[in-house]
Amino acid sequence: MGESVLPGETPVDQSAANHLTDPVFLEDLRRQMLKFAVLQLDNEAQAEDAVQEALVGALKNVASFERKAALKTWVFAILKHKITDLLRYRQRWVDVEKQSDLADDEALPSVFDTRGFWHQEDRPNRWAQPVEAIDDAHFWRVFEACLENLPPAQGRVFMMREFIELDSDEICQSVDISVSNLHVLLHRARLRLRRCLEEHWFCEEVSP
Amino acid sequence: MMNCEQATRLMSDGCERDLSLRERASIKIHTLMCDGCSNFNAQIHDISQIARRYAKERDGQEDQANTGPKGDGTPD
Numbered sequence: 148m149g150e151s152v153l154p155g156e157t158p159v160d161q162s163a164a165n166h167l168t169d170p171v172f173l174e175d176l177r178r179q180m181l182k183f184a185v186l187q188l189d190n191e192a193q194a195e196d197a198v199q200e201a202l203v204g205a206l207k208n209v210a211s212f213e214r215k216a217a218l219k220t221w222v223f224a225i226l227k228h229k230i231t232d233l234l235r236y237r238q239r240w241v242d243v244e245k246q247s248d249l250a251d252d253e254a255l256p257s258v259f260d261t262r263g264f265w266h267q268e269d270r271p272n273r274w275a276q277p278v279e280a281i282d283d284a285h286f287w288r289v290f291e292a293c294l295e296n297l298p299p300a301q302g303r304v305f306m307m308r309e310f311i312e313l314d315s316d317e318i319c320q321s322v323d324i325s326v327s328n329l330h331v332l333l334h335r336a337r338l339r340l341r342r343c344l345e346e347h348w349f350c351e352e353v354s355p
Numbered sequence: 356m357m358n359c360e361q362a363t364r365l366m367s368d369g370c371e372r373d374l375s376l377r378e379r380a381s382i383k384i385h386t387l388m389c390d391g392c393s394n395f396n397a398q399i400h401d402i403s404q405i406a407r408r409y410a411k412e413r414d415g416q417e418d419q420a421n422t423g424p425k426g427d428g429t430p431d
Contacts, residue, residue, distance in 0.1 A: 220411060227410070263358030270391035277401040281408050290409060308371075309406035315371050334367040337399045344402070 176219060177202065180226055186306055187230045189299075197233065201226040227311050234307075234321040258338060271341060274349040286348060293343035301336035304329060357385050362392045367399060 177198060184194035205222040258269035265271075280286040294302060307318045319329055357365070362385040365378055374382070386393040 223410065259358070259360045263360035265359050265389075265391045271394035271398060273390075273394050274398060274401065277398070278404065281405055287409065290405065305406075309403055310410035312407070330364075330368050330371055333371065334364045337367050337402065338363065340402055341395065341398050345398075 176222065180223065183223070183306075183310075184226060184230060186299075186302055187311070188233060189303065193233060197226060197229040201229055231311055231313070234313075234317075258342065269342065272345060272350065274345070277349065280348060289344065289348045293340055293347065296343060297336055297339055301332050301339065304332045305336040305340070308333060357381055359385075359389060359392050362386070362389070363395050366392070366396045370399060370403065 180198045180201065181194055184197050185191060188194045188197065201222055204225045205218065258266060260266055294306075297305065304318055304322065307313050307321070308315075313321070315326055315329055319326055322329075324332075362382060365374065365382055368374065369378075369382070382396070386396060
């Protein structure tokens with residue numbers, strides 16, 4: 148696979164090719180892709196294959212990318228398409244055992260009291276400049292950690308919904324759950340993510 | 356009246372389907388009295404934006420110094 152990277156005749160070629168022949172960058176990229184694919188597919192072997200195919204696809208077109216970010220974005224876009232295809236064709240990719248796990252997952256985090264109102268300490272606070280956080284590299288590490296902390300079924304459907312942008316019907320078909328199950332999982336995922344981000348970013352880091 | 360658990364569930368559902376007039380009204384009434392849920396409602400949309408951005412350009416930051424012109428053939 149290395150042979151298809153010909154360090155370029157043009158400066159444009161060269162920069163992109165350099166990124167993909169840089170073992171550190173490549174390994175880091177591969178690791179991130181694999182993490183993403185495993186979460187989505189819940190199958191290590193298929194995830195490895197999807198990542199491999201996406202990388203090979205990227206290598207073929209390496210000349211069109213002058214910026215590392217563009218290259219990476221594009222590799223992830225290919226990966227997303229591969230995963231989407233796999234999920235669409237594989238109607239029942241979650242085995243029976245996993246389905247029961249999906250069906251009731253973990254109970255709601257105990258953010259609500261017995262009457263269903265927020266516990267004082269869990270009541271959401273106003274976030275200062277939430278959108279500006281995305282320009283901070285450290286924020287992404289917090290975000291990743293919070294994602295990884297989600298129970299697997301919640302993390303999976305959340306990523307299908309918000310990363311791959313499948314709609315409810317597509318997700319339900321892929322993982323074979325009902326719409327209301329899906330909505331329960333997404334509600335829980337959002338409650339957890341929100342709390343995690345507030346605890347680890349939006350409250351503590353907002354100081355001057 | 357709805358409690359916060361029900362209100363946040365409806366808000367989350369609102370990201371997935373069109374809510375009925377009645378559902379929207381009950382959210383509105385609840386958030387008028389509940390800052391926590393009002394913040395939750397804003398945050399789930401922030402999170403959605405953040406997640407999509409994360410999936411699309413997770414290394415936009417390191418690229419900012421040498422942002423080039425668009426049109427690099429990136430799909431989507």
